[in-house]
Structures are given as C-alpha cells and as structure tokens.
Amino acid sequence: MKYCDKCHVDVQTNQKYCPLCHQVLQGDNDETWIELYPKFIPLRREVLPLTKKIILFITIVAIAVLLAINLTAWEGKLWSLIPIGSILYVFMIVRYGVLSRQNIAFKLALLTTALILILNMIDQQFTEPEARGWAINYVTPLALLSCNVAISAIIWIRRINFRDYIFYLLTIMVFSLVPIILCLFNIVTVVWPSLAAFGLAIFILLIIVFFFPKSIKDEIKKRFHF
C-alpha cells in the first residue's frame, strides 16, 4: 500500500505515481503485492488486416488500369468489364470465401449468386447474337443446382448445424424458381437444366417440410419477425 500526500489517499499499487495527480507516491514497493490489473501489451500489427489492405489495393489499381486502357484505346466496346468482373469475383472469393468466418452455406450462396450475375452480364454484353443465352440457359440453373446439392450435402454430413444453414438453402431454392419462370416467358430456351434445378429444389423442400417441419417454421419466424 502506498500513500499520496497530496490527494490523501492510499493507493494499492507498485507503480510510482498517484493516478489522480501524478505525484510520486510515498511508501515502498511490496514484493508480495500482485497488481490488480494486467500489464498493458501494445497492439501488435496483425497480418490479416494488412493482407486485406494489399488485396484491396491491388484490386482497385487493376480496375483503374483496365478502365484507363479501355477508354484511351476505345474500340466501341467496354471489354474491360470482363476482366473487371473477374477481378471483383476473385476479390469476393478471397474476402468472403477465404478470409470471412461466416458459415459455409452463406459463402456458397453468395458466391454462386455473384457468379451467376457476372456470367449473365458477360453473356448479354459480349456474346455473338446467335450464341447468346448460354448463361441463362445452362449456367444459371446448373450453378443453382450444384449450390443446392452442396448445401444439402453439408447439412446432411454436419447435421448439428443445420439450423444455421437452412436459411441460405431456402434462399437458393427460391432463386431456383427463377429459371423455370423465365422458361414460361420464353427467355430461357433450353428447358432441361431449369427443370432439373427446379425439381431438385422442390425435392429438397419436400424433404425438409416432411422431416424437419419445425425447423423450417422456426427459421422463417426468426428471420422475418417484426
């Protein structure tokens, strides 16, 4: 116990100064005394934020360079959108797929959705008219189908966690309905991939409804309460 004769207080410490007035305290250090608070260790620079910064920096510089080249040597097409889209996608994979600690169903759902959007953009903008439609006909339904299979498989294998994943599974299922609706409006011309995606989505939905009715009800209640 030390004493500050300016503030007239006892101070429980082995430190030299009074916390209130910063005068030197009176009294000797007590060797048996254990400090009440841990010693401060200054923040070490963590690797992860630095990696993030470097990746972000490279991404932005690359995008700027591509745009600049594209615009200075203008040939009537914004071709730089293809590499920019790919770079952004790689950025998303690293940022949300690798570095993020979100659950894997979220990662799969997000990355699949982003991939579909980018490929459809490329398809619409840069494919010759006669070959157009590959993204919406084949890629979209089949990507949704594989995503559905992947999330279901993860739920199947790691049963304990299904409550966290079911929401993302439902989202992808709702997306799976989109190609089949587009089929009705003749925007999608090849029917079988859309039908397969739709069929699988309905199949999984029925399994959940029949075998885990409570979990799906709970999840909807939780996510949409207001």
Added chain:
Amino acid sequence: MEHIRIANDWYRLDNAAKIFPAISTKKETNTFRVRVDLVDTIDMALLQQAVNLVLERYPMFKVRLKSGLFWNYLDYNERPFIVLPLPQRVCGSLSPKEHNGYLFQIYYWKKSIVLEMFHSLADGSGAFALIKSLVYEYLLLKGLKITPDNLILTRDSLPTVEEYEDSNLTYYDPHNHKHVPEKRAFLIKGTPISDGNIGLISATIATKDMMDLARANEASVTEYLTALMLYTIYITHIQYREHLKENKKPVKIFVPVNLRKQFPSKSLRNFTNFVKSGMVMNRSDISFDEILAETKKQFAYGLQKSELIRKMSENVSFEKNIFLRATPYFLKKFVLKIGYNMMGLLLNTLSFSNLGKIDFPESMQPHIDKISVGVYSGRFNTVNFGVVTYKDQFSMTFTRSIVETTIEREFFRHFTSKGIHMTLESNYVEEYR
C-alpha cells in the same frame, strides 16, 4: 444440457437491446463490467466448469446475435464458452469472432472474476444475477459448504418465462408516450488515450461514511453523488469560463434507474430507465448546496411513476412505429444510428450507474473480498461513473477514454477533504504508453 433446452431457443431483443447492435462500434462498445474479487486465487479450470454449469441455468445468455430481415434476434449458441485471462482493455468490444459469438465474457485474473457484458443482452441486474450464480457454482466446485439462501438462482430451479420477458412491453402505457425534446449537453473534452484504451480508477470508502455524508445533507446516496458530480464538472471545466460557447450547454448526468424496484418484474434482461439531472452553469458563484437542491427536485420529478412510464412508453412506441418496423434491418440500422446520435448520445455529459447494494448469502461472504463495476467510455461520453455497495465497502469506479484525470481528482478530494479514508486502485493505462 439437452434435457433442459427449452422449446423456445431464440429470443427477440428487448426494447432497449434493439438499439445497441446498430450503434455499437469498436469505440462505442456499449459494454459494462462487473468485477468480483475473491479471497483466494482463481482456479481457471474450476471457473470454466462453473461457467458451463451456470449457462445451463441461463439459456437466455447462451445465445448469439443473428440478423433477420427486420430485426436482429438472439439465437441459441451451440459453440463452447471459454473463459479468458483478463485483458488490459477495459470494456472492449465483444467481437463475435473472439468470443464464439457470445455477448458476454468471463475473465479471470489472480483473485478476480470479471464479467463484461454487451448491453443488448442484459442490464446490471441481469449481469449480477449471472455472476452471483457463477461465484456460487465456483465456490461449490471448490468444495466449500455454502447455501444460496434465496439470494441466488441455482441450477435447482428452472428458467421461467418471467426471466426472459421484455418487461418494457408489459408495463408500458400506450396513451402516455409524449416526447419531450432536450438540449444537447456539455461534453467533457480531453486527449484521447492511445489505441482506444480505457483508463480505470476505482476508489473504496466505508459504506457508513458515505451514508452519513448523504444523510447529513438529507439526500439519497445517488442524489448526493450526482450533485457532487455536477459540482465537480462545474469547478473543473466551467467556473469562470461560462462565456465560452460550449460551456453554455447544460451539464447533464444520466442516471439509470432499475425499474424492477418500481414494477414487479423478474426479468433478467434490460429493464431500466433513467433520471436526468442537469443544470446550465451560467454563473460563477454556484454552490454545492444549490446544485444539490436542484438535483433533489429533478430526482423527485423524474422518479414519479408516470414520468418513468412516459419515458418507457416513448421508447416502446418508437419501436412499435409501423414504418420503422416495416423497414428492412440494413436500412433501419442507419435510422437507429442517426436517431441515437441526435436523441441519445449527445444529450448526456456523463452516465452514473448506481448498482445499489449487492447481497451475498452469509456463508459466501467470507470468500468474497470486493465488488466493483465499470461502464465503457467512448468518444462523446468520455468519463463515466459506476458505483456499487458490498457489505461495508462503497466502491466508486471512474472509466475514462481521455488522459486527463481532473474530474476524478476533484471528485475524490471532496471525500478526503472531509477526512474520509479512501483506498484507490488504477489500471495505470497512462504508464504504458
């Protein structure tokens, strides 16, 4: 474990809790800490065991925060809870990555058990219920003969719906929710402590000295300390400087009120409201007695039941606003943030939480040395104050996010000048720069 998992394993956030996830950042953490010093050194393995046992009794705390479309909610957390050694950072942000998603953390350090809790989960009463149960389980595991004496929630009882209900929704009055506009408060400015650290200075005096002092002035302890705080801010920051623009704003102390004393609620979640005591310090000859008289008046007014219900209903009606409710959460977040900055954060100079008297069963008292509490300090409320009474120890803790300790110094010197013996402790954040 599995057998007491109740059917309802997710919880809506209570009225007060809804705002905190939207407004909390690394600097405005909205956490508070409760520290219990035992007589013996903590056995980390036993503490871990005790926590695991206690969490069975508190399913409403074994949760993590998840986002829905309209509101966040608390969902059952299946990941393990791990006790950690006490970090230097006081009331740091409870990042979900570091704590397996839990909104509170138990730390151990030599002889102390420290609980830090995010305000979305519970208020001081809930935190004390938890740490009392934890200390009880821990001492039992150590093989001591102790009894709960109806003061502690033990594992023999089951969690009830009253414990996790949102009492704000039970006791509010839909017809009494007038909004009373307020002026922005005087803010204490200072040099920020590096790396966002928080300095903590805690003083202990005898409970009897404090009681005598308050009684001599015919005030309650909270009233007396609030008035003293106003007076301290006045003499350290405002007196003879009244002409400065910033100093013309009212100094306002935010004092949380435990509504469980006013209403028959057993909730372990947020059920507090507040009384504000404030004053425009526009003269250079304001005396302590004058401030105390004013504070007593403001407390008498603020503690009326109708006034407490009005404030509670104001919050509830804000939450129940159909436009706010129908907004998706990612937009609502911004509304809440702006609303809180305008109507909450900048309206207080300082917050002063009096947790009251903490009772432990007589059989446990010899094993518990000391209790103290602390509240986070942020960018605007740079100094905060927490008070708790345990047996004959009256513990007062300042937390600050600025280097300067003027307020602490003058505040504590008020006691020592009256000849009251005082013991200080500090985390000496300024020594480690």
